[in-house]
Every structure is written in C-alpha cells, then in structure tokens.
Amino acid sequence: MTANNSAYQTASEITESIKAFADDVRATTPLVHCITNYVTVESCANAVLAVGASPIMSDEPADVVDITSICNALVLNIGTLNMQTIAGMKAAGARAAELEHAIVLDPVGAGASALRTQTAGELLDSLPVALVRGNMSEVKALAGQAAATQGVDVNPADAVTSEEDIAEAAAFACDFAAKANCAVAITGPIDIVADANRAFAVRNGSALQGRITGSGCMLSAITGAYMARANGNAVEAALAAVVHMGAAGQAAQARMKEGDGTGSFHTYLMDALSLLEGDDLAKAALVEEVR
Numbered sequence: 001m002t003a004n005n006s007a008y009q010t011a012s013e014i015t016e017s018i019k020a021f022a023d024d025v026r027a028t029t030p031l032v033h034c035i036t037n038y039v040t041v042e043s044c045a046n047a048v049l050a051v052g053a054s055p056i057m058s059d060e061p062a063d064v065v066d067i068t069s070i071c072n073a074l075v076l077n078i079g080t081l082n083m084q085t086i087a088g089m090k091a092a093g094a095r096a097a098e099l100e101h102a103i104v105l106d107p108v109g110a111g112a113s114a115l116r117t118q119t120a121g122e123l124l125d126s127l128p129v130a131l132v133r134g135n136m137s138e139v140k141a142l143a144g145q146a147a148a149t150q151g152v153d154v155n156p157a158d159a160v161t162s163e164e165d166i167a168e169a170a171a172f173a174c175d176f177a178a179k180a181n182c183a184v185a186i187t188g189p190i191d192i193v194a195d196a197n198r199a200f201a202v203r204n205g206s207a208l209q210g211r212i213t214g215s216g217c218m219l220s221a222i223t224g225a226y227m228a229r230a231n232g233n234a235v236e237a238a239l240a241a242v243v244h245m246g247a248a249g250q251a252a253q254a255r256m257k258e259g260d261g262t263g264s265f266h267t268y269l270m271d272a273l274s275l276l277e278g279d280d281l282a283k284a285a286l287v288e289e290v291r
C-alpha cells in the first residue's frame with residue numbers, strides 16, 4: 001500500500017483501499033502487542049485473531065520491551081489503569097518508538113478521572129502515536145476541551161448521530177489530528193476517521209455494539225493489526241479497520257433471531273469478524289469522504 005494524499009477519492013478508490021488493507025492483514029498476519037484492560041482482554045485477543053492477525057498481551061514492565069520488540073504494532077488501552085500498566089505502557093511505547101512500530105492509543109474514559117486524562121495526555125505527548133481511537137467525549141478530553149463523559153461511554157451530547165453533526169465533527173477531527181500529528185478514529189453512531197487533511201464518515205455498525213462490553217476495545221486492537229500494514233497511510237488503514245468492525249456489527253445483527261440476546265450478538269460479532277474478507281468489506285462499506 002502507498003500513501004494517497006489526494007482529496008475526495010471516488011467511492012471505488014475508497015472501497016478498493018479497504019479491500020487491499022483487509023487482504024494484506026490476512027496475508028501477512030502481523031503480530032500485535034496489546035496492553036489493554038483486563039475486562040476485555042480475551043475479546044481483544046480473539047478479535048485480532050479473527051481479522052487474520054496475531055495478538056500477544058503483556059503489561060509487566062520487565063517483560064514488555066522484549067515483547068514489543070518482536071511485534072509489528074503496539075496498542076495502548078487505558079481502560080483499567082494501575083501503576084504497573086502505566087509503567088508497562090511507557091516502556092513498551094519507548095521501545096516501539098525506537099523500532100518505528102505503529103502505536104495506537106485508546107484513551108478509555110479520558111475525562112472521567114484525572115489519572116486517565118493525565119496518562120492519556122502523557123502518552124500522546126511523549127510517544128509517536130500513529131492513531132488515537134476513542135469516542136468523541138474521550139477525544140475531546142484528550143484535546144483539552146470540555147467533555148462530560150459517562151464512565152467509559154460517550155456523552156450523548158457529544159455523539160455524532162446525524163448528518164448535521166458530520167461537518168463539525170470532521171473539522172474537529174482534522175484539527176485534533178493536525179495538532180497531535182496522528183490519525184484519529186472517533187467512533188459512535190456515525191464514525192469519523194481523519195488525519196490533518198482528510199476526513200471520512202462511516203455509517204456501518206449496529207447499536208447492539210454499544211450493549212456489550214469491549215466492542216470499542218476490540219476495534220482498537222484490530223486497528224493495531226491494520227496500522228501495522230499502513231505503510232505511511234494511517235488514515236486509510238484506520239478506515240479499513242473501522243469498516244471491518246462496523247460491517248461485522250451489521251452482519252451480527254442480521255443473524256439475530258427470537259430468543260437471542262447480547263450474548264448471542266457477541267458470538268455473532270466474532271464470527272463476522274472472522275468471516276468477512278476484503279471483497280465483503282468493499283461491498284458492505286458505507287463510507288463518504290467529507291473533508
């Protein structure tokens with residue numbers, strides 16, 4: 001894959017890029033080091049496996065430098081912070097930076113506590129983060145704007161829910177990406193994926209993804225696999241990952257039948273992540289370049 005900085009690609013160019021990234025991940029099986037929260041660690045590992053990559057989990061400071069040295073990307077998820085995980089993230093991040101590995105930051109719950117907000121900001125400021133993946137409330141908190149989080153969930157007032165919200169959200173995302181020198185994926189009812197120059201709106205996904213724990217964490221882990229294959233095109237790699245998760249959510253919802261609940265949806269979601277190939281994602285993608 002090569003970087004494409006031209007504005008307003010055709011729909012076929014966007015979907016071809018999504019297909020190419022998905023196929024590349026399955027063909028190359030990148031190894032992704034995930035320092036993630038213990039609530040969702042198993043789901044994250046299985047999601048990475050489902051898209052064709054390989055996960056390894058370690059947050060022990062004495063272990064992480066060796067682990068991240070053999071990987072292709074690093075995912076830092078602050079969902080269940082403690083002093084050990086913070087030290088592990090900083091050590092792994094420093095090693096990933098030395099090796100020029102892609103680093104994904106998921107600022108789970110930023111804005112909900114001083115520790116989370118401060119830690120996410122320190123990681124973003126001190127490491128060459130390639131992608132920030134979070135909801136709008138979390139990213140606003142990371143940007144230093146007023147944001148009222150609801151625990152680890154987006155505040156409804158911040159969410160991108162309608163066509164009228166897209167232009168403002170895209171402008172914010174591009175501005176954040178420019179200042180942070182990275183790409184950003186802001187997920188919600190309508191997802192916004194952007195870098196300093198371009199922004200995409202993604203309308204794939206299912207509301208049921210918000211009813212299970214870990215869908216956002218799984219996406220961040222998956223983006224690690226895609227970012228490992230970005231080759232200078234972070235925004236389109238992130239876009240492909242977001243479409244993969246969103247299309248899987250739609251496919252999982254389509255399988256729901258009478259008597260199925262959120263447990264069934266979780267299983268169907270993992271099935272869909274593993275079954276969707278590049279061609280399927282190209283057909284399913286509901287993507288528009290909006291800036």
